[in-house]
């Protein structure tokens with residue numbers, strides 16, 4: 010990256026606080042460093058003062074070294090980023106200065122056939138922001154100017170951040186890939202997650218009957234209170250697929266929204282209607298699953314893969330959020346120094362909706378001993 014005097018709205022410091030992954034004698038730990046160089050704004054990039062950064066399962070995969078390619082350390086995670094543009098590169102429109110923006114995390118090349126078709130998520134040269142680039146667990150972050158979208162007036166940084174990954178992914182799964190139709194019964198697996206809470210809302214908005222699974226009594230209570238669900242079942246109860254089928258006269262779900270993987274896979278298949286579809290994206294509980302071919306062809310099941318979302322999917326969901334049709338649920342906002350605790354909550358699934366970071370916030374507790382974990 011080159012810096013040739015980018016235009017700036019304010020004096021940007023030379024160093025910042027950032028939560029970074031480090032190699033600590035063979036295991037990866039996350040730690041807040043206070044003297045990290047503020048990244049240079051390349052000629053086609055913008056420098057963002059990060060107002061909010063979302064936590065995502067992919068951050069846990071990165072921390073545990075499970076990404077397909079090793080991530081060079083130290084590394085700043087954070088795929089879901091919203092903030093203010095405080096500097097722009099020499100080739101970027103200075104009109105962007107001061108804009109409130111959210112980052113489209115699929116950094117596509119813009120020059121290949123899938124990109125020309127608008128399928129930015131299918132670009133073979135695409136990078137995931139915050140995984141294959143440095144991300145937003147920091148006071149400042151850079152992004153290519155073409156990756157930032159203006160946050161509609163009236164939308165908070167919280168909301169923009171909370172949908173940055175879950176929104177396009179959900180729309181892509183339910184509509185672009187699985188062609189959800191009004192009147193269908195949609196089963197949303199793990200609907201207490203950030204993506205699940207959104208999927209239940211999008212399915213309802215689309216005219217579906219909505220059945221959701223969550224884990225444990227407290228989440229069942231929250232789901233009944235907060236989600237537009239016609240039926241809530243506890244996926245810790247092994248009879249849950251039967252409960253789903255019984256809900257609509259033994260028919261089962263026309264469309265299953267799956268993002269958990271191995272631990273819910275068999276139940277998801279068992280809850281499917283004859284002629285049903287299962288759309289899957291993600292699988293943090295395990296990527297290896299079994300399929301009984303007899304059941305697959307006798308019941309004419311369709312399994313659909315789905316990956317992230319395109320720029321068009323992102324714009325669609327932003328529009329729905331702006332109109333108040335979809336309202337992401339934010340459980341809590343943390344200071345950078347609380348990252349270890351926040352990641353632990355995500356890991357242990359003690360989350361209903363999204364967890365966010367506010368890099369300018371001061372931690373609730375004294376920083377001594379906080380901020381590192383294995």
Ligand SMILES: [Zn+2]
Nearest residue numbers: 118121124132
């Ligand atoms: Zn491309």
